[in-house]
Each structure stands twice: as C-alpha cells, then as structure tokens.
Amino acid sequence: MKNITKLMSVLAAGAVLLSITACGGKGDSSTAVGKEDKSANNSAQCQNKIKKPGAEKVTLWAWYPAIEKIVDDYNNTHDDLQVCWTNAGQGGGEYTKFNNAIKAKSGAADIVQLEYEAMPQFVAGAQKHLVDLGQYGMNKHKNEYTEGAWKSVSMGGGKTVYGVPVDLGPFVMFVRQDIFDKYKVKVPTTWDEFAQAGRDLKAAGYDGFLSDWPPNNTGMTPALFAQKNQKIYSYSVATPDKVKVNYNGKGSKEVLDYWQGLVREGLVDTTDGSTTDWNTNMMSGKYAAYVQASWLTGYIKGLVNKNDTTANFKVYKAPVWDSSTPMVNQGGSALCVSDQVKDVKAAVKVAHDLFDTEAAQKIGVTDGGLFPSWQSMLKSDFFKNMEEPFLGNQKVNEVTIPVASGWKGYDYLPFQNYAYDEQVKVISKIIKNGEDSGVGLKTLDKTLDDYAKQQGFTIE
Template structure:
C-alpha cells in the first residue's frame, strides 16, 4: 500500500465516513451461486468462503421472507482481500456483506470501507459473545463486524509419543515444554514442535500471551499509531523459540504444506501449538487416519506464568457491511443473521468447519459434552476450548497487519536459519515497522 493511498484513506476517515442508513432500493442480483427462494424479496450480496456456506445461505434464505442472500465465493483469505481492495480503490464492485478475518478489520476500517453496525442491530446481540470476541470486531463503541468463529489456542499433542518417552502430563508451562522437548530429543525421539515462519499470527499471539502489546490504535484518531514490537516480552518469546530451534528441539517447516502434514501424520512432531479450528483442518488434510488415528489429545496452552494464565486467539472470521452496500440496514440484518441460526451453527461445529463464538452454542449441552472423534473421545470443548474462549480478552490490531505479518515472517525465517537472535529480530522488526508506518502517513509513538 503506497503512502499516497494511505493519505487518501486518512482523508476519507477524517471526512466523517459513510451513511449507516438505507441508501436505496436493493437491486436484483444475477451472479448468485445459490438459489433465491423468495424472489420478491430484496437481495443482499455476500462474499464468503466458509466450506459449508452453501448450506448456511440456504438456511438463511429459507427462513427469511424479507430479504434474500446472493452469495459468491471470490476466493479464500488473500484472494478475496485482493479483490476487496480493488473494489475499495475503484469505489465500486464491493458486495453488501463480506467475510473478513478479525485481524484485517482495522486495515479496512481506516479506508472507510466498513459500516459501523452498532446501531443497526449489533448492540442488541452483544451479550451473545465473550468480551474478547466483541473487542476484536469493535473500535470503542463502534462495531464493524458480526463475529462468527474464533481460534482459542491450545496444545495438541500425540499421546503415543508422550507415552513412549515417559511424559505423563502435558506441559503446563513453556519451561516444562522446553524440558519435555529436551527429554524426548535426548531419548532419540521426534521434534517436539515446529516454528513455521509462515504463521506469524501464531507467534504474535504467543508474544501477547507473555504480556506484549504490539500496537495501540484507535480509529477515532486514525493518524496515530503506537508500535511496541521490541519490548522485553516480545524479545523473550522470540529468544525462547530461537533457542528451541538452535538446540534442534523443534522444526522449522512452513505449516499448511504437504511436507508439514506428512510430518504430522508420520509422527515427526510431538505437539502442534494451534487453535480450536485445527482439528477440522487436520482432519481435512488427512491427519487422524491410518497410523495417526486415535493418538491425538489436546491440553490448555502452556503458560509463561502459571500463576497468571492468559488465553490467546489465532484466527477467526466475521461478517462486515461495506460502505458500498445499497441498503445498509438490510445488509446489517444479513451480517448479523447469517451463520447465526441454530442449524447453521450446529452444522459448522459438528463438521469441524468453525469454532463458534455464539454463547448460545458454547453453553449448549451438545457442544459442551461433545466427544471429539479426532481427539479419541476427549471432551475437548469442555476441557480446553470453551474455557480458553471465555477467558480471551481480545487483541488490538493495527491497520498495517498485512505488512507487519510479512515482516515478522521474514524475521522468523532468519531466526530459523540461525542468522539472528530473537532479541535482534525484535529490534529489527520494530525499526522496520516504525519506518514503514511513518512512510504511510502515521504519527508513530514508540
């Protein structure tokens, strides 16, 4: 993103933003992937990539006479974001409602691309979500998306490896994690985990768990940004993982790759530090079958300070209303109601598509007592994921997340290659991000 582009964004923010009321009659749409059930109803266009989106849209359309969803999958994650940014820059071509990951919201809020839906129904459903889930989609009293799924983090581990090498209980602290890793290596066992450079959001979450506050940002003053990436907590976490890599206790394979999954299936790694959506991803990738079936369990994420546990999150998506929406009030009804009905939520969690953030699900007996097939009958929701979600306090994301993640990834590559210490990587990252933020027009506080 160029400095000129950011200057234009900041000017747009300062001008007061877009209207949050109905701005016209919803047109009939022609590029819907799904079937329109009530053809006389106004239509709201939606971009989303959830795997079960077709069923979710059908559930919504069958249950509504006042509005219908016209859904299109224009790509997942980065592919969608590229098209979304193109539409923002062009001033046209955006859908009424768009699926976005929570850590990307600020980058679009500052461009005046998203509508504050707090007075369009969002405030009425706030109690359906944890404080952390709500903070992730909010800026002060403004709300820029309806939460759907999240990623409370935990430690997935192989029970067969733990049993073979005499680890009777999963590590409760990161010190215990390192000690267990050394024990397994000394006995000729596999690597204990993996520091994949291509999952910077994971690493950022672990730094926040230690007490780091990478950014301070408030959309009310969009030109100001506090950057704090080289504090002691951030350095400590990077040094910790750099030490594990140097000792050969963890791998350095990029995650979500064929090689990584092959290693997971083959027992190359004893643990996987990940989020509540991981079982679905692993199952879809072929983990939990053959020799890797029935060997998985999950435990709470190890803590930096066992006396002061901190819950953190990796991933999660929400539905936002775009400022190009023809009828913003109707679009907000869709954003808040889509993937919020009991049938869609049940289909999502039972098929491991999402980890729902709706408290109606999190407090339901079916969800609480569900025996996970992937985790060999363990009540993972009750034991690990629900407590982690309810304890999560939320993050503050910066409007330069994409660039930040790219630079954190680059520093992790150097750590994994033994070219730099964790502390020095943090120092480099701080200088790089501060320079970039200033070049984009921000007034930066360190």
C-alpha cells in the same frame, strides 16, 4: 474447517492483506447512512438458489465452510429478505476483489466476510469502507459474543462496531499421545515442562523433535508473545491516523530467546508451516507436540484417510508461563457491511441474523467446523459435549471453551500484511540463524515505524 484448501486460505489470509489507502484524519463511515434501495440487487447473480424470488436480495461474499447450507437455512425461513451468496475468493483473494471494488467505487457485495486482522485496513483511510453497525443498534447485541470477539470488531472505537463476530481460533496444544505414552513422558502444562519434555523424550530414545517453530506462521508468533502479556500492536478506529508498534519488548524477547534455546538444543525444528515437508513431519510422528489454534484439527484431519480414527492426536491446554498467563487466540472473522451497500438496514439485519439461530450455529460448528464466537453456543451442553472421532472421541471443547471465553482480544494494524512480511524475515533470522533477538526486534520496530510514516500515520 474440514476442507484443506479453505482452511489454509483462512490461515494464510492475514499474510496477504493489501496496501492501505492514504490516511486523512479520523475518517467518516457515514457514506452508507440512509441508503435504502430495495430493488438494486434484483439482477444480482448468486451461487445459491434464491428460495423466495420476490423478496429483496442482500448480497454476501463469504468463504466459510458450509456457508451455502447456512444461507439456504436463512432463505428457507425468511420471506422478506433473501441472501445472494458468492464465494469471491478465500481470504486474500476476496480482499483483493474488495479493494478493487473500492477503487472502482462499485462492485462490492453488501456484506463481506473479513478476518479480524484484515478489518483495520478498510477503516483507516480518509473514508471508511465498512459501515459502523453501532449506528444501527448493534451494541445491544454485545453480550451475545465473547469479549475478545467483540473487541476485535469494535477496534477500540467505543460504541462503533464494524462487523458481526462469527468464529474464533482458541490457542491450544496438539499432542501425539502415542509418542508421549510410548516414552513415558508427562504431557507438559508449563513452558518449563515443555522444554523438559523435549529433553526427556530425547533421552528416552525418541528421534524426532519435540515441536516446530515455523517462522512463516505469522499468526502464531503474536499469540505466543501475547502469552507473555506483550502487546505488539496498538490501533483504534477512534484515532485511525495513529498506530504503535512494539515488537521490541521484554516479553517478545523472552519468548524468542526461549525458542531459540530449544532450537540450539536440537529439540525444536524450524520447517516452514503449510509445506509438504511440514505435513510429512507432522503426520509421520516427527513432531511430538505443536501449539496452534484449535482449527488445526481440521487441517491435520485432511492429511489422513477420512476413515482414520487411530486417534494419535489429543488436544490440551497450551503451556503457560505462570498463573498470570492469559488465554490467547489465533484467527477468526466477522461479517462486515461494506460502504457500497444498497439497503443498509436490510444488510445489517442479515449480517446479524444469518447465524443467529440454533440451527444455523449447529450447521456452522458441525458441517463447517467453525469455532463459535456466540456465547449461547459456547455455553450449550451440545457444544461442550461434542466428540471428535479423529481425536478418539475427545470432548475437545472442554479444553477450548475456557480459552475462547477468557480471551480479551487484540489490536491489529491497518498494514498487517506488511507487518507480517517483515516479521517473517526477522523471526527467521533469530530462530533459524541464531541472531540476537533484541537487535532483530529493534530493527523490526524501526522498519514498521518508517513504513507507517510513509503511509501517513502518526507513531504513538
């Protein structure tokens, strides 16, 4: 993603999810079954130009970079259907509009872009607001996507599918290669080596920080916990009235104690991410390394002159604890069909087919900077051999593809926004103030359990 505003909206969208509707049993996604009004969108207003005015329109809300170019490609090559696209807001802005349409029972697009972590809130109520695409044959496409992406859209529901995966955020490490080279310090491959690298840099005269732990970076924390095989959320659309929260596990505590120790040693900063101070620190060389999803490349590129190819940054595999450390992910989204869809079969077709060509996928990964969930692109020489000028023409996908392919997927909560807000409060106290991690995590679990009960969920 090359546009800073768009990128940071995607990054922060998980922290602006809306309150769920009251729960009531297992719910029902059948409200859209049988809908087939081919003329309902004839007067729909589009941001893009419709190429075949006589064809049926399918409306789409999406904020992907280069989405208009992808829509144009689809419309140019299809005579029967035309995509009518609108940017209804980026991340949370769009979710607010979707939630308002749900309350009004009208006004939603046929297809809505949702991040994986946002999807559960729209299927957790007494009435699901996303169409189960499994009823329309989507399961036959399962092998077209990575395992983690498919788990994200099926949400533990067996053959239910609530979205068509598009992109991912494989977790990697960004390194200021010039700093490591200057002080003759080895780039770490394990978390033990990571800590030692910080000590070695400091001993060699480096006056910055090894890295930063930004307590407000909501998605990074669960990814780091997942590296310790700590599953902090459990949720399935098969039992949408039940949730389980487990921040207070052995793995989570070990991760926080590790980073708390680095802060105490003066090796790691605690500046909040996505701030002016963080941007300055990142680009001035105050941080020698940073663990984050691969899409951070687009963000840091946006902080420098577009013609800057000094290639101070390189991407490496994220440090691991040991040989059993799993691949992890931070971010990603899908195209979901809303229960206000006008012609459900047409919308399902568009949701799947919009990115289902080599041309569209190449637009997505080149013009849009998306990291693809599509197996065909991940296995292609084109994608593997793509060079990033900003990273000194590094073939960065040689690092990221194994991570994306190895990620098994996560569960998210139907009240993820609230969970993230409370997570930030607790993690800030632990990392910044040195409070006991066990006490803080236990408190966080109780807070989220109490909230879940208030919203009508049963705690597993």
